[in-house]
Amino acid sequence: MDIYLPIAEMSVNLFLLLGLGGAVGFLSGVFGVGGGFLMTPLLIFIGIPPAVAVGSEASQILASSFSGTIAHSRRGNVDFRMGAVLVAGGFLGSAFGVWLFAQLRQMGQIDLAISLAYVVFLGTVGVLMLVESVQAWFRMRARRDTFTRRHRHLWLHGLPFKMRFHRSRLYISALMPLGLGFFAGILASIMGVGGGFLMVPAMIYLIGMPTAVVVGTSLFQISFVTAVTTLLHAVNNYTVDVVLALALIVGGVIGAQFGSSAGAHLRGEQLRILLALIVLAVCVKLGYDLVARPDDLYSLAPMSH
Amino acid sequence: MSAGRLPRLIVLLALATVLPHGDAPRAQSLVADLSHHLIAITTAFVGTQVVAFGVAEGGGDIVVTVQGPREDVIVRRKFRVAGIWVNRERLAFRRVPAYYVVASTGPLEQIARPDVLAQLDIGTEYLDLEPIDASGLEISEIASFKEALVRRKQELGLYSREPIPINFVGEELFRTTLKFPANVPPGIYQVQVFELQDGFATDAQRSTLIVSKVGLEADIYDFAQQRASLYGLMAIALAIVSGWLAGVIFRRG
Numbered sequence: 227m228d229i230y231l232p233i234a235e236m237s238v239n240l241f242l243l244l245g246l247g248g249a250v251g252f253l254s255g256v257f258g259v260g261g262g263f264l265m266t267p268l269l270i271f272i273g274i275p276p277a278v279a280v281g282s283e284a285s286q287i288l289a290s291s292f293s294g295t296i297a298h299s300r301r302g303n304v305d306f307r308m309g310a311v312l313v314a315g316g317f318l319g320s321a322f323g324v325w326l327f328a329q330l331r332q333m334g335q336i337d338l339a340i341s342l343a344y345v346v347f348l349g350t351v352g353v354l355m356l357v358e359s360v361q362a363w364f365r366m367r368a369r370r371d372t373f374t375r376r377h378r379h380l381w382l383h384g385l386p387f388k389m390r391f392h393r394s395r396l397y398i399s400a401l402m403p404l405g406l407g408f409f410a411g412i413l414a415s416i417m418g419v420g421g422g423f424l425m426v427p428a429m430i431y432l433i434g435m436p437t438a439v440v441v442g443t444s445l446f447q448i449s450f451v452t453a454v455t456t457l458l459h460a461v462n463n464y465t466v467d468v469v470l471a472l473a474l475i476v477g478g479v480i481g482a483q484f485g486s487s488a489g490a491h492l493r494g495e496q497l498r499i500l501l502a503l504i505v506l507a508v509c510v511k512l513g514y515d516l517v518a519r520p521d522d523l524y525s526l527a528p529m530s531h
Numbered sequence: 532m533s534a535g536r537l538p539r540l541i542v543l544l545a546l547a548t549v550l551p552h553g554d555a556p557r558a559q560s561l562v563a564d565l566s567h568h569l570i571a572i573t574t575a576f577v578g579t580q581v582v583a584f585g586v587a588e589g590g591g592d593i594v595v596t597v598q599g600p601r602e603d604v605i606v607r608r609k610f611r612v613a614g615i616w617v618n619r620e621r622l623a624f625r626r627v628p629a630y631y632v633v634a635s636t637g638p639l640e641q642i643a644r645p646d647v648l649a650q651l652d653i654g655t656e657y658l659d660l661e662p663i664d665a666s667g668l669e670i671s672e673i674a675s676f677k678e679a680l681v682r683r684k685q686e687l688g689l690y691s692r693e694p695i696p697i698n699f700v701g702e703e704l705f706r707t708t709l710k711f712p713a714n715v716p717p718g719i720y721q722v723q724v725f726e727l728q729d730g731f732a733t734d735a736q737r738s739t740l741i742v743s744k745v746g747l748e749a750d751i752y753d754f755a756q757q758r759a760s761l762y763g764l765m766a767i768a769l770a771i772v773s774g775w776l777a778g779v780i781f782r783r784g
Binding site for chain 1: 572573574575576577578602603604605606607608609610611614615616617618621623675676679680682683684686713714716744747748749751752755756759760762763764765766767769770771773774775777778781
């Protein structure tokens with residue numbers, strides 16, 4: 227059954243969208259990630275204009291991260307004070323990102339910018355995750371306890387505007403989470419991702435937050451940033467397709483439920499290796515498309531102004 | 532190419548009224564119409580067909596052209612920079628038809644000379660595509676951009692590759708089926724039916740076809756364009772409510 231997307235101005239099979247939403251939702255349920263980094267490239271692969279993919283995906287991530295935030299805050303796993311600072315940075319970052327997006331679009335470089343950002347970030351995160359999880363797996367097989375992550379004090383923590391974050395048991399400069407939030411906001415608006423794949427490691431290793439509150443706080447921040455990104459894309463670029471978003475949300479919600487129960491049966495290290503491989507596969511595909519000679523060197527775009 | 536829109540119309544009118552070819556003058560030798568004058572893009576729209584049909588008593592060739600709404604289009608060309616393919620050169624074209632299809636009773640080159648075809652906007656290769664600010668570009672480069680514009684439109688199914696055949700049913704009744712893909716741009720379409728004899732247009736008829744989003748599709752699109760901030764807030768509300776609903780439903784189960 228085909229459904230016409232009013233903003234993308236094309237018709238797509240509804241079951242394909244539900245299936246994509248379900249598959250990515252399943253993976254995000256298994257791995258506990260938002261899945262935007264998979265969904266946006268997949269939407270582009272099936273022919274959705276990149277700008278519409280990014281704008282609509284923001285509202286899908288909002289739905290799933292909002293749902294996750296409620297669940298985590300019920301268990302007390304959200305550091306709202308830290309979240310508020312991250313969100314403040316995120317608002318600035320996403321405003322800057324949407325402006326940058328419009329500029330790049332006018333210059334005809336937005337597709338390139340999206341692909342490059344994906345290749346760089348997915349490549350980096352994928353390799354780091356693969357190395358870390360393979361090492362952890364070998365250590366586990368050698369039956370040694372390795373849970374000894376220790377909060378190191380970096381020079382970044384000593385910047386001015388120090389703030390106390392009770393829930394995270396930290397007394398650090400507010401500039402750090404502010405900067406991290408800003409950076410994640412830019413990624414959300416240009417790549418159509420929540421940025422969890424980058425935020426979670428950064429919050430653990432850079433800020434030094436306890437792992438228990440990291441996921442909940444990151445989801446809290448992502449909810450706000452994707453909400454603002456959705457609004458800004460709708461107002462500046464007219465690229466939010468609610469029909470597309472709704473189909474993805476429905477598929478994603480169902481997939482995520484099956485995913486989280488499936489994830490409970492798998493080992494942490496194996497999961498992370500698998501996720502790292504998926505991340506790297508997307509990275510390689512996008513990277514290959516950048517260097518391979520395109521079928522047609524010419525492309526068309528409407529003149530907007 | 533040199534004739535503007537108004538002189539061309541006058542020429543057509545003059546041809547249509549003053550020069551009926553054949554042995555006996557007739558009041559009107561060409562009558563044509565479309566099976567639909569409105570293409571409604573609904574939620575389930577997957578493309579459609581419109582039949583153009585008519586009666587031509589003159590016994591000449593029949594050509595039908597359909598032109599979509601006109602808009603300025605940017606054509607970009609990729610070059611390899613440091614190993615990756617990057618858009619480097621661009622050329623914009625003024626008022627390019629978003630959709631262009633031609634149907635005819637035979638090969639265009641056998642029906643009329645290129646200058647006649649160009650004057651009547653018949654055939655993709657004779658379309659008058661005018662570049663905006665082509666300074667600094669070679670003639671051959673401009674030609675490649677123009678070719679690319681037509682080629683990409685053809686790949687999108689928005690321009691015809693070969694003229695669609697027009698079939699005669701009996702001596703005078705003709706018909707042809709025009710296809711409109713799912714990605715057909717909304718707007719006002721001009722359909723022109725020409726009768727040509729000995730390489731010249733002897734009669735012409737023009738009618739319009741409207742392609743429009745209707746119902747929910749139209750409402751969503753108009754809402755997103757005209758009340759963008761409210762639309763954005765609604766999109767946020769929709770996402771939050773469905774996220775919350777999902778939590779409620781699956782916590783019970």
